[in-house]
Amino acid sequence: MPCPSLPRRALTAFVLAAASAAAQAQTAAPAPAPAASAPVAAGQEVQITGGRVADTDQRRQSTAAKIVIGREEIEKFGDATVGEVLRRLPGVSTPGAPGRGGPPRMRGLGGGYTQLLIDGQRVPPGFSLESLTPEQVERIEVLRAPTAETGARAIAGTINIITREGLRRRLNDLRMSLAVEDGELTPGLFWTHNDSRGPLTYNLSAGLFDNRRHSSSETVDESQDLATGATVLHQQTRQDSQERRQGLNLGGRLQWRLSENGDQLMLMPNLFTSKSTTARRFSLAQSVPPPPALPLYDLGTQNNENSFTNLRLGTQWRQRLTPATRLELDGGLGQWRASGQTERSEFRAGQALALRQAQDDSHSRERSANLALKLSSLLGGDEAQPGSEHNLVGGIEAESVRRVDERVSLQDGADLLTDFGSNLQASSLRLAAWAQDEWSLTPQWALHAGLRWEGITTRGDAGDGRRPRNESSVWTPLVHLLWKPDPKVRDQVRLSLTRSYRAPAVSQLIARPVINNRDPVNTLNKPGNPDSAGNPTLRPELARGIDLAFERYLEGGGLISANLFYREIKDLMRSVTELETVSWSPQSQRYVARPQNIGKASTTGIELEAKYRLDQLVAAAPRIELRHNLSLYRSRVQGIPGPDNRLDSQAPASANLGADYRLRGAPFTLGANVNWTPGYRTQQASDRATWASIKTIWDAFVLWTVNPETGLRLLANNLAPRDYASSTEFVTATTRDSSRTLNPSYANWQLRLELKL
Template structure:
């Protein structure tokens, strides 16, 4: 996409100084410090480098190196043990992967994992998804349970996580609302040793915006109790800067309206996240785990927006706007897990979870016309409250040494209160809909699964799950206190699941996996019962609007998307703990949901005579069938896995080739929303011999792509290149310092849409957002 002219308001400007300084520190400064310190004494061995997925045996000590004892621990011998044993495909990433790059957010970790892509600009988090299939197709779990709508994974510090599990296909126990797969984040649970860990970090974004974060973890155990406590805080100052261009053209291609926008703001975010895990040993094979979790966050954003319109600048809705947003959020959750082993080889498990989440935001916008006169003030005041309670039961029975069956049930209830009041010049907009919306959900599920290691070379899994969800809302439209509309949506899905793994008899390090599954994606509460939103440029609901600027609303008649899935994988495990794998997948999706514009006579549009007004409204709709397929490749190895060498370099690479087609949308590019054609990740770690220094980096690449979302709308996204680097210096075995560069490439982020109407007219919108490099210095202490 062509860049905007230099005179575009708020044009992004590059500032590479942070990158230059940080690279100099990482390569020259730290190495110079090593030379100044000299080699460690013989009785003070050099600290071992961090455990990596592939670690060869320690090479012989070269002559003349008696002053240094090289201690190299092959801590990765069991790094792939869970993956090899699991019948259903599961990839586990532990503390080594989480600590490697010194990431300050979980999103930075996830973007490097096989098959995972992140939405939004580089360095700004976003929703993770698998196989490029967009939000909602991937189940995001914490300790095996779904988190509330709107909860950000970036509020959890990577230091508070024990491991991340990637499941490419669903299993009955974790649920089938996972067409693309499952990402399960397991919080810290190490009770084995008493330890304190303290990590403090400071940084700069764009050379001028300070960042600070810290994490403390304390764990231990005694005869009757194991415990792990952690607390994290973060404080961020982040700038946002973007330019935009919109061009409306008639059926002959002649521009009839052109708008150029500029936006610049400064965001200040502060947050605290605490988590604990307590395991009470009530007797032999009898335990009770309690896992409390809480978070508090606050953000303040202030910025300025500009709008220049042609050919008639004075007709622009505004020329300048000052906007301020204050937002606060809090969440408290308590999970309990009671387990008892029975004498006949059975095990009984009961789980409960309760969660309360609140969020509130207040946006105030002052607009000024072309001649400088003040326009009516706009205020948006909203809050959301989510309350949920979940009860689960599970019974497992060991039939033979390598054969077990399990069955369980789940019951979950939730209530959401969404209050929102929007005013313009002190007058409420859409006042007839009230300022509060109540929604209730009830979910009931039952499942059973059978896992059997038939022989040393063949295992299979068979599961069946039924899940029903009911969503009800009231208070959607109120006049004189009477409820005019009550929405109810009910759905039930039966999902059979089958997995198998075959270890090749003549090649014990090779195995083949096959999965055939049924999965689904349920409509979100907002898709079902979203409060109507009036088009920004056509706020007068007594008049028609334009198809290029529709009103928006929910659709209570939506049905869940259903999918059949097939996965075929080959895995080769290397001698030193590395792996090379290839995975083919295919999904057939029915009742795909897309947002569609259509003419309606909505209840909120009435003219001065009380007659209905026809307006364009965008609602989610089930539009038909889609197919998706792809190839996922992964490799983790050392050069010694391929040739004779003692080079202690670790290499990591993964990539995905992705394809999809939506039958209900005309081509070309009628792909699943947000899906690129391929993704790639490269990374390395290099511990320097004779020095307590390890450095490494990673490169994440997503190409530009175009998606035909519906027949009349095309979405475009530019290329994303994310380069990260780190240098780790160890001061003995208990202390270290880590210098990290996040988004060192800091390239601009392009997005755009084009809408083509039936009469041949078009609207094209492009946005160019600046991204930033973040430099962080973190100190880590264990005692």
């Protein structure tokens, strides 16, 4: 476990370094233009400098707190996935072992607290941002507080990924890559093309990948008698997996200019499809009690086949009604399908016949449709002069989602879920209306006030013919205030007062269970390996929040910022594991995990960020660009005894330290970054706790610019791999059960050829 004083020492070091950089930057002469560092091709200097200033200006001029990452920043490190780009941003983390992380999370909060958008539309369930390549992204916007326009389903914040826009200049980029991890090769081919034909400007992108990787883990399960302290169960499970995932991603943005007034029509089709197979071998060794005491297996195999296809068409129409009024209509249709087949066989050593066989066959499909109407009017000021205008904006929205699940679970040929039927469904309907006033009151003050109403109707499926219906609505007033003490100085202060919410996923409303195959049915499973099921009566969470931020913008595009936040949550949703009498295990009770509304919680934190050049800190130093951020969090769930009664998956801190440098007189650019998350314990309930180990990820790259059209990049991710451990502890009336899992991680090397055709 990390030293408790480490976050305080890191905070002190961060503040001292940031203060020194700020003082040096304010007293030093203006930084020279980037062209002074090294010669570049004609036109290249203007493009890079302009892109960087534009990103910083967007952040500075936005009244609501926003981080903008543009093409220059995305291309600089040369990440293989969007997830790697997001991981280095302040306050953004990914769960799980290095290289095996899931969707990005803001402020350390678990799944569902961060609103993930692509071109302003919510990411469909099952779609992984790891499948979206950086070449397909124009910019990334991170909003720490919700706005009336982007929506209030963002207790932690919003990450909006804007795909590549059609440009007036022609772009035809090709990237070919070959990665190796623990001896497994992963090839990839990615293409992006921009062009225009008369009034049509378009962008096309394609990605083809074939990922192979090896995974292994070791789990130790123990039970201790509380009365005597004796160990009554000790099991050790080892498993080894070979995974292969193949996929195709096709995207486009077709934009027609309808008039010279900015009227336009845009179509955004996207297709993503993938297929994966996993072959897993596992073994079980039990020393207490002796193996003959239970009909346990010694070894086994499990084969999984999964497929996922997501098809979506987005459209946007913009029409200027008057010189000061604009109408915007956005809509989208989407559908995804997922299927999975699992076959598991368990054997006794020396026996050819299987001791137990289990099959699971699942098919899910979800259809969605959304429509949004937005009307904006310029009441004063000039759009051509950002920071002087007064806009009134309003809109209405409608979104419908329907999900159908089919599942058959067999054990030794017998159907385990006959009481639930094979076809269950759930749906949700969301209606919203909003208005916001964006007003630059004076050169020193700007106000962004909004009011949003959302009504949600969900219909679950209890599996017994009942379709529970839940209706809820929420009014969310939102106020963002920007103050510039001296408009001539690059310092500013932000204040945000917000309400937000977190709605249950449609899949959480379906009550049919998913059986954990590690423990056969008709036996008591371990609480660390429960079955899982939905809750058709689940209610949304509601949160009130405040954000306070200070920002200082440095010469040359650098910045230093500190952001404080607080969120108060009610109707907290959490997975609760309880012992139940269930229909699929008539001979024995089973532990089942279900999402439930358990009460109130609160979270607070500070996020520090600094980005500057070393020569702004030390005169005559190399022009090394430095980026570092540090985030510290605390949270408390009422009704659960402390310590460590924090929100799920919220680490107490996270940090990044990165640098990159273009060598003078040589065609090489170097860069490195270290990402750190300390280990932490979470008290889930009075009888259950979880623990996750420290995670440190070292990344580096070298780029050889052969010529303006050709580059060769070598990337190394997770350079210093270390095992990642996690554990759960569950206290029953008579025993203390624990389960600890150790996952090795591996370095990933990638060689990439980058061509501008």
